[in-house]
Amino acid sequence: MSELIPVLTDEQLSETELAAIDAEIAHVPYPASVAIDALKIVQAQRGWVSDDALQAIARHLKMSAEELDGIATFYNLIFRRPVGDKVILLCDSISCWIKGCDALTQGVTNLLGVGPGETTPDKAYTLLPITCLGACDKAPVMMVGEELYENVDEQTLHALFGKGQA
Ligand code: FES
CATH class of the missing domain: 1.10.10 (Arc Repressor Mutant, subunit A)
Structure with a gap:
């Protein structure tokens, strides 16, 4: 409540x-x-x-x-606190959890220096967990801004958030 x-x-x-x-x-x-x-x-x-x-x-x-x-x-896509320019929504529901979403969350944390619920100092990204994004057969799944990424792995994270990419 x-x-x-x-x-x-x-x-x-x-x-x-x-x-x-x-x-x-x-x-x-x-x-x-x-x-x-x-x-x-x-x-x-x-x-x-x-x-x-x-x-x-x-x-x-x-x-x-x-x-x-x-x-x-x-409705968890309405943000009631300030967020960064792009919100990273990492699904942590069952299919994505089985396929390693915890490691991906840690991967984002390692690359961007923010944990779940936090925003990067430059206000570029906010990292948030989210329940099922409806693409369970392509788990693990995340959204970055309006873009949906399926079968996410470390390479995906490095391509998106690695040095020079963020
Ligand atoms: S459990 Fe992650 S998209 Fe459904």
Whole structure:
């Protein structure tokens, strides 16, 4: 259960954000139906969804901030803390675990100097574990930004994050 969002702010959504969210609302009976889309829209603009931004979205969707935060927290591709320019999502569910995702996590840590939940000092990457990415037959799997990488091995990591590549 997420904590209560403590302070109401007057954070506003941008015209771009509002237009995109309203375009989604136009297709549904209740504004709250587009909660995940609205969170994605704001995250695409800002990189993550702060408490202030979450409250602004909730007001626009006519729902409580707590209710929206529950959705944002459940949906693990919505980032509620600042992240790097690219997020490395390393699947740690069963197929990827069997195929060595722990070693890959350590490999990323060795190359970039960050552990799970951490962001590189230059803010280029954040490393996060994630549950199944739906490509279990190609395990181990990870995403870097919008790109999905299958059958990941040490060579993949070196190509992506090795000296001169990151
Ligand atoms: S278990 Fe990793 S993609 Fe499904």
